[in-house]
Amino acid sequence: MNKRQAVCLALAGAMLLPALSALSGCGAKQAxxxxxxxxxxxxxxxxxxxxxxxxxxxxxxxxxxxxxxxxxxxxxxxxxxxxxxxxxxxxxxxxxxxxxxxxxxxxxxxxxxxxxxxxxxxxxxxxxxxxxxxxxxxxxxxxxxxxxxxxxxxxxxxxxxxxxxxxxxxxxxxxxxxYMWGTTGFVYNPEHVDRADLEELGWKTFTSDKYTNKITAKDNVRDTYFAALGLTYQDELLSLDKQGESYNGTLTDIFNRTEADYTEDVRTALLAMKSNIYGFETDTGKQDMVSGKIWLNYAWSGDAVYALDEAEDAEEEEDKLYLEYFVPEAGSNLWFDxxxxxxxxxxxxxxxxxxxxxxxxxxxxxxxRNSYFIGYTSVIAGEKGEMCDYTDDLYGVEDEADETEENYYDLTWFFGDENGAVGIYADEEQRTRRQLYAQFPPQDVIERCAVMNYFDADTSERINELWSQIKAETLDAWAISVLCVAAVGIVLFVLYVKFGSKIDFFRRKPKKGYELKEQKKA
Amino acid sequence: MNTTLLIFLLVLLAALLIGIALLAYRLVKGRMPRFSRKSLCIPYAVFLVFFVIIPMLVIFFYAFTDREMHFSFGNFVKFFSDPTKLSTIAYSIVIALITTVVCLLIAFPVAYILARSKMKKKYVVLMLFVLPMWINFVLRINAIRELFNWMGLLGETNYFNTVFGMVYDFLPFMILPLYTTIMKIDNSLYEASCDLGANGFVTFTRITLPLSVPGIMSGVTMVFLPSMTNYVVSDMLGNSMVTIIGKFIYEYFGSDWHMGSMVALVLLVVVFVSTWLTGGFQSDENVRGANL
CATH class of the missing domain: 3.40.190.10 (Periplasmic binding protein-like II)
Structure with missing residues (x-):
């Protein structure tokens, strides 16, 4: 091997080295x-x-x-x-x-x-x-x-x-x-929205003209479809026997209605919703609530807690807003991650x-730590009810004199009764409308919540089709025909302008008495 | 393994193999291989194959298959028999058209004045128009959202808001090519026009306008196409109540890649036709550096 070849090999080796080191983990912590x-x-x-x-x-x-x-x-x-x-x-x-x-x-x-x-x-x-x-x-x-x-x-x-x-x-x-769980419901601004009215309307809040342009829905098909189911079948849901054995089962079935017959009813509800709401949102809802832009926001409970916290933590006293949370009487969504x-x-x-x-x-x-950071409710209760104590620290009454029977908020359904009944003392606001209610709803709210199953491939296709028809505007058949004809017309016109002179049929015939240059040459 | 990392490593490996091949050639033949200027295109050709042609074929493949991956015209038929999708295309084209026309109406006088004036610091003014491009786009749209909210327009005039956002966003792309083309119009043409007694209007219609057509065309291409698909603007300023074709593609890729690919393919055809209409494929020299 001569000197030159050695240099070449060394160079090849030098080129290989960084590649090898890149392969073995890019310099991150070895473990x-x-x-x-x-x-x-x-x-x-x-x-x-x-x-x-x-x-x-x-x-x-x-x-x-x-x-x-x-x-x-x-x-x-x-x-x-x-x-x-x-x-x-x-x-x-x-x-x-x-x-x-x-x-x-x-x-x-x-x-x-x-x-x-x-x-x-x-x-x-x-x-x-x-x-x-x-x-x-x-x-x-x-x-x-x-x-x-x-x-x-x-x-x-x-x-x-x-x-x-x-x-x-x-x-x-x-x-x-x-990991985390919760419900869905409405975050509302009590300065503009009356709780009693909200309870009366339930899911029909979405189509109430009192809240035209002041309420948002979610920009994803599942959550808004769920809300539209509630809107469509509210009367049927309210007529169910709450004490009945199969109450939650029947309710869950209603909130999982995806067959073609039902989707047509839901379509009507979705269209009515769309014409009344402020907009569909993915994550601007929280901010718009806090800034007072909208009065009602259909939200996951964790986001609701976040919005409530954010609104009352405003720096200026006059900007402080005490938002509230509400789960419709007819039933709502139970979700978990x-x-x-x-x-x-x-x-x-x-x-x-x-x-x-x-x-x-x-x-x-x-x-x-996680729950505090993100505002959602953890599925963890704690062996000795640690999470209950933590909830008490955050939302319970501070004065012992307030620990009255009236203020007792029962949480046994969540924390279990191994160590007897579990509950905390909290004021009326926390028990019925604020963070505590959003994080740990009372048992009767939980009993009227349903998990929504996944859509199988065909159902998913049908409902997505429906969703796209709701989201987008559909023109009348005649308008579409006119547009199609216009589009074809434009293309043909441009074709004519570009290539017309090359096609004999379109070529302008010279006037009599004149001859084309080419013909002269020939 | 992470797909991104894998692709990166593949590219690295390809570079390495080329390097080794070169060295091997050097060892065997005793000289480096001769390269013509054409071989400088190789990296771009590789890029073209991996990031343009193959993805395009994948989209094509998905568009014409069904869920079981069998060949099917189902998506094609479904697309063209669904009034919603056709309407959305029509809406997108109308929104893009209005955006383009408004941009042109604003940009032309600006570009003309800047290009023809004898102002000493006109670069500063031009820069002021281009400056917004240096700030993150989502941030700017958010700022407009707040502004519209303050004016009480948010949630009220969704279509207007969307078009406004698009115009605001794409205006620099119209100004720049117009400015470069008008700058390059020979001053002697104006002198000649003046000598021959043409008034300002005639000069404009006979000299400025015809000679700035390449700039108009490239500006139109750069504004029209993105404003058909930029759904961030319609979502943020139109409260997701305005649906354009880009949003459709995004939503379908959450559930049904095949239909999503079909929508993307149709959009591709629309883009192709409109680029062709505006002469984007002309290879002649009269584009005169108008393309950025």
């Missing part, structure tokens, strides 16, 4: 385990100013840590293995679903109820280990701390899983561990870490 988590944007405690540690525990905002850093430290200490969490976020369930279908390999996802069912039905997620549900293991924070109510919801819900030719029925609890393990998590060897992550997020400490 034994890499856990890839895919969740909603702004859905965990990110530390810093306004976090639980900063506001409640009184830590300096620089010391209030990101919960992922705490998890990594905890995991290393507990399992003697270093870990790195790659945390990515999505904006809608559908975005997340597309990523998963395209083959992005995340270990742990946090989709909503219907998306969990869809992922399970399509065999894209795997059940938790049996050891995850072993209550005797002190590290199994999820099963030890989860609310008995949520546990019940997850154990009663079923989904049919298709694996190749086989079909099996499983419960939600096998596939998902809850939960952690699910993607297919292949075993092969990648990250199942243990993923389950540990879910457990860490389920300690009462983490639940408080």
């Amino acid at each position: 034994d385990v890499i856990l890839r988590v895919y969740s909603w944007a702004e859905y965990i405690d990110e530390g810093g100013e306004g976090s639980y540690q900063n506001d409640i525990e009184g830590l300096d905002k620089a010391d209030a840590r990101h919960i992922l850093d705490d998890f990594e430290a905890w995991y290393e200490e507990t399992y003697r293995e270093s870990i790195r969490v790659d945390y990515a976020t999505f904006g809608t369930n559908e975005d997340m679903y597309n990523e998963i279908v395209l083959g992005n390999e995340y270990d742990l996802l946090c989709p909503s109820d219907y998306m969990i069912m869809k992922l399970a039905a399509e065999d894209r997620i795997v059940p938790y280990d049996e050891s995850f549900f072993d209550e005797s293991d002190p590290l199994n924070y999820y099963v030890r701390n989860v609310s008995p109510y949520i546990k019940g919801v997850f154990e009663n819900g079923t989904v049919t899983v298709t694996q190749g030719e086989r079909q099996e029925t499983h419960t939600w609890s096998e596939y998902a561990a809850g 939960g952690w699910v393990l993607t297919k292949g998590v075993e092969e990648r060897g990250t199942k243990k870490a993923a389950q540990a992550f879910v457990n860490y997020m389920s300690t009462p400490e983490s639940a408080k």
Whole structure:
């Protein structure tokens, strides 16, 4: 090998090096385990100013840590293995679903109820280990701390899983561990909206001319379809026997009406809604409520709490606004987001870490931190009712003299009755219309809430078609015909202008007595 | 593995292979291979194949398949038999047309005055018009949203708001090409016109207007096309009550990629036809640097 060749080889080696180092992790923290988590944007405690540690525990905002850093430290200490969490976020369930279908390999996802069912039905997620549900293991924070109510919801819900030719029925609890949950309802501005009137109208608030241009709906098909179902079948829903055995079952069926006969009724309701509302919104609703732009906002309970907090925290006294929350009498939506393990998590060897992550997020400490940061209600109750104490600290009465029977707010349905009845003392506003009511609705509200199932492929196509027809304007047939003819006309005209001279048929004949130049030459 | 990272690595790997191939050539033949100027196009050709042609084929594939991935004209038939989709295309074209015309009406005098004036600091004025482009677009639209709210227009005049937002957003794209074309009109033409006794109006219609057509065309292309699809404006300023074709594509890709691809394909055809109408494919030299 001569000198030149050696130089060339050295150069080739130099070119290979950066590529190799790029392949081996791009200079990020090295770890034994890499856990890839895919969740909603702004859905965990990110530390810093306004976090639980900063506001409640009184830590300096620089010391209030990101919960992922705490998890990594905890995991290393507990399992003697270093870990790195790659945390990515999505904006809608559908975005997340597309990523998963395209083959992005995340270990742990946090989709909503219907998306969990869809992922399970399509065999894209795997059940938790049996050891995850072993209550005797002190590290199994999820099963030890989860609310008995949520546990019940997850154990009663079923989904049919298709694996190749086989079909099996499983419960939600096998596939998902809850994270946050809530209801949907109206955030309203009591300066302009009368509560009694709202109770009277229920879902019909959407079409009431008193609130024309002062109310918003959600710019996504499922939530607004749900609201339109409430609007269409309000009378039927109200006529149900609330004490009846099958009350919630019948109500759930009504809120899952997606067959073609029903969608035509819903179409009428949606059109009436559209002509009355201020607009469809994805996340401007909270801000528009706080600034007083609109009076009513159809919202998820967590966003409602956020809007209520934000409005009363205004800097100037005169800007302070005390918004309220309301769930229609006829019934509403019960939703939850939960952690699910993607297919292949075993092969990648990250199942243990993923389950540990879910457990860490389920300690009462983490639940408080996350819940405080984002405003949503955690599914965690706490072994000793820690979350109840925390709720009491935030929303309970301060003066012991106010701890009267009248002010008692029963929360046994959520926290369970293992240690006897559980409840807190709170003033009337908190009990019936403010943050406490939004975070933990009274039992009778919960009993009239229904989970909305996922739409199968055909239903989804039909309802999306309906949604696009609602959202967009449709012209009359004659107008469309005129436009089509005009479009074809323009194209033909341009064709004529551009190519007309090249086609013999269109060529202008020379006047008699004149000859074309070419002919002369010839 | 993360798809983005994978693509990045593939590109890196390709570069590496080219490098190694070159070195191998050098080792065997004892000299570097000779490159003609044409081979400088190779990186662009690779880019073209991976990021333009293949994605286009994928869209084509999805548009003409059904959920079971069988070939089907179903989406095509559904699209053209659905009055809503045709109406949305019509609405988008009308919104884009109005936007373009308004932009042109505002931009032409501005460009003309700036280009023909003897002002010393006219670059500063031009910069002021282009300056908004340097600020994040969502931020600007948000600011307009607040402004409209203050004026009481938000939620009342959704179509007007949408067109206003589009005009505001795309105006610089109309001013710049017009400015460059008008700048390049030879001053002696104006002198000649004056010598021959033409008044201002005749000079404008016989000299300025015909010679700025390339600039108008490239401005129109750059305003018309994006304003058919920019649904962020219609969502923010029209409270999502105005639906244009871009929003349709976005929504369909949440549930049904096949229909989404079909809508995208139809839009592609509309774009193709309108580019062709405005002479965007002309390869002749009279474009005169009007394209940015």
